[in-house]
Structures are given as structure tokens and as C-alpha cells.
Amino acid sequence: MTKVKKIVTIAVCLAVAAGGGTGGTLLYRSRQAKKHEVDVMPVANMVQYYWGDDLSMDGQVVSGDVQNVTPSNDQLVEKVLVKEGDHVTKGTPLLQYDMTAVGLEVAQKQTALAVAQDNVRQAKKELERIQKLKPSEEAPVIPDYPDYPDEPDEPDTPDTPGTPKDTLAAVTALTQAAAGSGSESDPFQFACTGTTVVKQAVLDQLKASGQCAVFVVYSDQGEVLYGWLVRGSQLTATGDWTLGQNVTVTEDGGVQISGNGVWYGTLQVGGTFDYDPAGGDDSSGDTTQPADTAPGTSDAVTSAPGAQTTSPDTTAAPTAQMQGGFVITPMAAIQPMASAASDSDNYVYTRAQLKQKAAEQQIAIQSAEIDEKKAQIDYDGAVEKQEKGQELAKIDGVVTKVAESVESLETNEPYLVVQGSGGIMVQGNVSEMNLDKLTVGSQITVNAWDTGEMLTAEVTEIGTTPTAYTNQNGSENPNNSTYPFQAAVTDSTSLSVGSYVSLSFTSEVDSSTFYLPMSYVRQENGQYYVMRESKDKKLERQNIQTGKIIDGGSAIEILSGISQEDYICFPYGKYASEGALVHETNGTSEY
Secondary structure (H helix, E strand, O other): OHHHHHHHHHHHHHHHHHHHHHHHHHHHHHHHHHHOOEEEEEHHHOOEOOOOOEEEEEEEEEEOOEEEEOOOOHHHEEEEOOOOOOEEOOOOEEEEEOHHHHHHHHHHHHHHHHHHHHHHHHHHHHHHHHHHOOOHHHOOOOOOOOOOOOOOOOOOOOOOOOOOOOOEEEEOOHHHOOEOOOOOOOOEEEEEEEEEEEOHHHHHHHHHHOOEEEEEEEOOOOOEEEEEEEEHHHOOOOOOEEOOOOEEEOOOOOEEEOOEEEEOOEEEEOOOOOOOOOOOOOHHHHOOOOHHHOOOOOOOOOOOOOEEEEOOOOOOOOOOOOOOOOOOOOHHHOOOOOOOOOHHHOOOOOHHHHHHHHHHHHHHHHHHHHHHHHHHHHHHHHHHHHHHOEEEOOOOEEEEEEOOOHHHOOOOOOOEEEEOOOOOEEEEEEEHHHHHHOOOOOEEEEEEOOOOOEEEEEEEEEOOOOEOOOOOOOOOOOOOOEEEEEEEEOOOOOOOOOOEEEEEEEOOOOOOOEEEEHHHOEEEOOEEEEEEEOOOOEEEEEEOEEEEEEHHHOEEEEEEOOOOOOEEEOOOOOOOOOOOEEEEOOOOOOO
8 A cells, every 4th residue: 555655656746847847948948038138120121112013005106296107018009099288187088908909918917917826825835845844953863883885886877857747739828838928038938849739829919919939849758859939029920830840850959940831930949048848857958959060051040930931951951049139038037936945955954044044935925925916916907908998097187298109118118198286195905903003194104116215104094984805905914894094195206196005104102001021020820920129128029910912922011010110020039039138230140
């Protein structure tokens, strides 16, 4: 019985000793906290500044001093309906367009829009690829293996040219072009074979529009053999045309024309041009036939467009070369911006380099999207011309210029000018989410697409009736209704009515609030608080009211609870508890 009591007594003593130890530890820490002063710093030294959200959108000049009319070429203008000195009002017909040429322009602008849209898709695809790449810091460790004797080198095998993709059996429309805009320096490009038939309708389109096209002929193995350069301005008669008619490719890569035939362009032999619309093998650069390999040949023979052309020597037909003075556009200039690199770039770049690449690609995407918007506007304008057949006055004014022809004008010089009166007004649309950030009298920045001018405008009117979202809302949220607003340009400019611009402004900031780095703020059960200096120079907990979080979560808005005159502690060390003595400082220290 006595033994049992002793055991119970010892157990009770141990429990008391354990309890006394815990209380002693807490008491020790509390005393130590009171002995150690905690550095506190003024809130004003920690404040981060926030200048508001930058918002941007597309806009248009809706009224002003001048309207410039610049058709794409003189074939579009069938008749001028006004003369210099005429007074016109808004809606007065100025020009009558050639509807056949307008139809061709619509097809051309549609092709350009499709290319611009594909460039955006490819640029975004490239960004996705960059974002998925693994940084070099995560590269797996390669174990050391024992050295083995070198294996004998295997004999080199010749490269096999790739098979061309998407060659056309027949060219029936200009919209089938793999690349190019149809200009002299950037002709339409078609991937073909010797049996490809170019239909008469396509040649008629080139003839009517005066545009240029290159029909590149590939071998079955994917090599570029030759190309036909067709200038629409030089075409007379037209008809269906088989590209390889009476054209022979020799074993050494030379190209010969033999017999009688009809050709509609200038023959260009591989090595004299850089076009490769099918993305095939680039070995064509070695296929140029030397001038002395075919006795009696001429350096440059151009077939007469639309005429019967007979070779003077059927045994050694001339090798047609590129006409002097023709500017060749490398394919790289019209390829999508997306890189051809693959995921083999894993572990090649550091995290910082990948971040930089992603930022650069974002800029490339923005540039591609601007090009897409311009192409969309050009296409919409061509469609509008097709529907109305006329160019209408957009302002009240006087016709001050009517040119003799487009060919007589300098680049971007207007064909017809209407001079009006009054200031320049621009119009944009702001989403309902940001409507409270834009007020009458606000200053906005205007960036002219045509001239690159940076101008200042003052908001004069904000509509009260919402409109549907359009693709011109820029960085605005597409899920919100938008409200139209107008702004008067305060700088001197010659912007034309109808010109497109980018509009941007910075939302106003409430000056009564400020922002602190998130690391200076603590949170418990959903309540934010800081540890600040109390009136008796000790540390106390102070709850705060917070607002928006900015900069990707790095700073938080302080609405109330503390002011910039308060002192708070940071970092939160082991002695940063309520009741601790404080030491005011302008810097930081470890404790």
C-alpha cells in the first residue's frame, strides 16, 4: 500500500514540474521581449506609390479641319464628282469608284487580313511555347560515365530535300497565295508544279489590278526549280496557262524553253530569287545555270506577255533570268513572327532570360494585333466602297485639291482634299467598369496610326447610353457594356477625318490612401494588422482596413487604421510581440 502511494506522489510531482517548466518558458520569453528593444520605422519610409491603371483603346477622328481621300490606285477612281472650289456638306458624293477594281481590292484586303490574323495566332502560339520551356536551373544532373573508345565515324549521307507542301493543281483565285500582298516588291506567291494550271480569271485579276505574282515551280523532291514573275501591268491577252509548258529542267539544274508556246511572265531560274512559298528545301540556290553552259543563250530573255514566243534555237534554248532592277523580298520578311524553334530549347535559357523572351514576345503580339486591326480597317473600308460605290464627304467644307492621277502623287499624298472649319475631335469607347475613372475634363493621350503623332486631348462629352462591345476597345474588358466619349485635341495637327488613333489615359488615384508592401502587413483569420508603436513607446497590434492589391500581389492599399506618421516594425522577429519596447529608426535591423 505504501509503495503505491509513492508512485502516485512521484507522478504528481512530475506533472507539477512539467507545468512549472512551461510557465517558466513563457515568463522567460516575456521578460526577454521587454529587455530587447524592437526597431520601428515610419510608415512614410515604406510607402509605395501607385499612379493608377493605364487604359487604352482604339478611336477615330470624327470631326476636324480636313478630310483627305487617298484611293489605293488610279484604277479605282471611275469619275470625280466635284471640282476644286466646290462647297460640300457632309454626305456629298466626291468620287465614283470602278466597281470591278473595287472587287479586286476587296479580295486583296481580305488576303492581307487573313495573313495578319495568322501572324497574331502564330505570335501567341510562340508565347505559349516560351512559357512552357523549362529553365536551365531545372536541368537534370547528368551522371558521370566511364570513358569508352570512340566509335568510327559513319560516312556522310547526302541530304534529302523535303517534299513541298500544299502545291496547287490549279490557281483559280489570288486568295490562294501562300504569301505576299501583290505589290512589285512583295508579289503574291504560289507554290506550284510544272503541271499546275493558272486560270485565265487569275491573270485577268492581275491585269485589272496591275498587281504582281510569282508562281514558284517545285520538283517532286521538293526542290525549287524555277519561277514565273507575272506583272499585271504588262499583260495584254490572257488565257489558261500550264506553267511547265515547253519548259525543260536539265540534269545539272538548268532550265530551258523549247518550241512554240504562250508564256505570261518572266522566267526566273533557281538562285536568282528567294521565294519559297511551300517552305521546301533551300537547295535551289545551287541550281543556277552558268551563262557559259549553253552556247548562244542570252543573259536575260523576257517572254512577251500574252504573245506567242518561239525559241530561236530548240537545241539550246535560252535560260531566262530575272529582269534587272527587280527588288526581291526574302521570305523571312513575310513569314509569321513565331519562331520555328521547338521544345528542344528546354534547359537552354535561365529563368530571367525566359522572362525577358516572354516580355519581348508580348510586344511582338501587340505589334501583330495592331497590324491586324489596320488590316481589318482596310478590309472594312474596301467593303464599304463596294457597297456604296462612292466616297462621301465626312465634313462640311470646300474642295481644295483634286489631283490629275494617283500616279502623279508622292507616297501618302491625298488625291482629293476637303478643307473644313472647327477643331479636331476624336471618339472612343470606355467600358462600364472604368466609366468612373474617366470624367469630362480628363486629359487623354492620342497616338495617330498614320503619322505616329503623340497628341493631348481633353474629354468634352461622355455618352449615357451604352453600346455593344467592339474589337476596338483595346485593353477594355469585353464582358462589359461600353459608353462612347469624345475629346478635343488641344495640340496643333493635320489629322484627317476618319483617321484611326489609339487613345489612352491613366485612371485617377485617391490621394487619401497609400500602399504598403505585403511583407509589412500580417493577416489572422481574415483580418489584416500591423505591429505599431503605441503612445507609451511599446509595441501594440493595430488592425487596418485594406483595399486593392496591386503589382501582382506585392503591395496592398491601406484605407484606415494607420497613417504615414505612425511607426511600425519590420521584419517580424521573435521579439516582435505586444508589450515589447521599441526603438525608432529610419532603417532596418535584424532582431
